[in-house]
Amino acid sequence: MKKSSNTIWHEATVTRARREQLNGHRSAVLWFTGLSGVGKSTLAHAVEENLYLLGCRTFVLDGDNIRHGLCADLGFSLDDRTENIRRIAEAAKLMVESGVIALTAFISPFRQDRERARSLFPHGDFIEIFCDAPLEVCEQRDVKGLYRRARAGEVKEFTGISSPYEPPLNPELRIDTGNLPLEKCVEQVLALLQERGIVTGK
Numbered sequence: 001m002k003k004s005s006n007t008i009w010h011e012a013t014v015t016r017a018r019r020e021q022l023n024g025h026r027s028a029v030l031w032f033t034g035l036s037g038v039g040k041s042t043l044a045h046a047v048e049e050n051l052y053l054l055g056c057r058t059f060v061l062d063g064d065n066i067r068h069g070l071c072a073d074l075g076f077s078l079d080d081r082t083e084n085i086r087r088i089a090e091a092a093k094l095m096v097e098s099g100v101i102a103l104t105a106f107i108s109p110f111r112q113d114r115e116r117a118r119s120l121f122p123h124g125d126f127i128e129i130f131c132d133a134p135l136e137v138c139e140q141r142d143v144k145g146l147y148r149r150a151r152a153g154e155v156k157e158f159t160g161i162s163s164p165y166e167p168p169l170n171p172e173l174r175i176d177t178g179n180l181p182l183e184k185c186v187e188q189v190l191a192l193l194q195e196r197g198i199v200t201g202k
Contacts, residue, residue, distance in 0.1 A: 019099030023057050026198045029092040029102045029121060030189065033114060033168065034131030035160045036146060037138035039177040039185070040105040043131060046182055047189045048103055056101055056199055061088055063106045076157055082113050089117035096125055101198070109165040124196065129189065130171040133178025135160055 020026050030047065032040040041062050048058045067074070071087055074080040085108050095102035108114050118126040138160065139147040150158035157163040168174075173192050175185050193199045 016097050016099060023099045025054075025056050025101070025200070027096045027099045027101055028125050028127055028193075028196075028198050029096055029104060030127050030129055031092075031108070031114065031117065032103065032105045032129045032131055033108045033171075034177070035133070035135065035138045035165055036107055036158075037141040037143075038131040038133045039141075039182075040107075040131050042182065043129075043175070043177065043185050043189070044103040044105040046186045050186055050190060051101060051193075051199065054199060057099060058101045058103065059095055061091060061095075061102060061104045061106075066106075078157075082110070085110075085113040085117060089120050092117075093120045096121065101193075107159050107165070109159045109163065111166045111168070114168070127173065127192070127196075128168050128171040130168045130174045131177045132167070132174055133176070137178040 016027065030044070032044050034040050041060075041064075044060050044062070048060050051058045066084075066088060070091065071084045074084050085106065088104055088106060088108075092102040092104055108117075114128065118128070120126075142148065146155055146158065147161065149155045150161040159165050173188060175188055177185055180188075190199070
């Protein structure tokens with residue numbers, strides 16, 4: 001991507017470390033990925049609620065919400081999907097620098113796009129969470145009717161039907177959202193964050 005040659009990076013005096021100290025927790029990005037209907041947004045918001053109750057500063061970048069603003073100009077071609085994830089990763093990077101725990105809930109179907117997102121962050125700051133459930137379970141939860149429309153040929157390049165989903169090979173966490181109740185899924189995420197020293201407390 002072409003960058004301007006007329007800009008320089010300005011170093012702030014208020015650093016990420018100082019912001020984290022003020023917040024009382026480390027910052028990171030929790031990258032929830034999985035098929036449509038797998039429970040990414042539901043889990044991300046439930047985790048955020050629990051982190052909020054612990055006194056953490058958080059923000060959820062949700063796939064549908066982002067397409068109302070930041071990515072409203074993008075469609076669903078392969079190039080546009082890649083650009084969508086690039087923008088999200090850059091936004092999450094800014095949030096992590098601000099000391100916030102950013103939670104992203106996007107299908108992000110392609111490994112290359114997710115690895116490009118990971119490359120923006122220092123080691124350990126990008127936590128890939130694979131929300132895993134069988135396709136038939138996701139179709140049963142299809143509140144938007146997208147799978148039905150995709151199978152009827154009304155929605156082109158739909159992930160899981162006419163476009164591939166590439167599961168993470170080595171995610172930091174895999175959660176069986178097809179079988180586990182929401183509270184158990186949340187517990188797994190919080191346990192990982194405590195194990196990594198990102199948050200403390202019960």
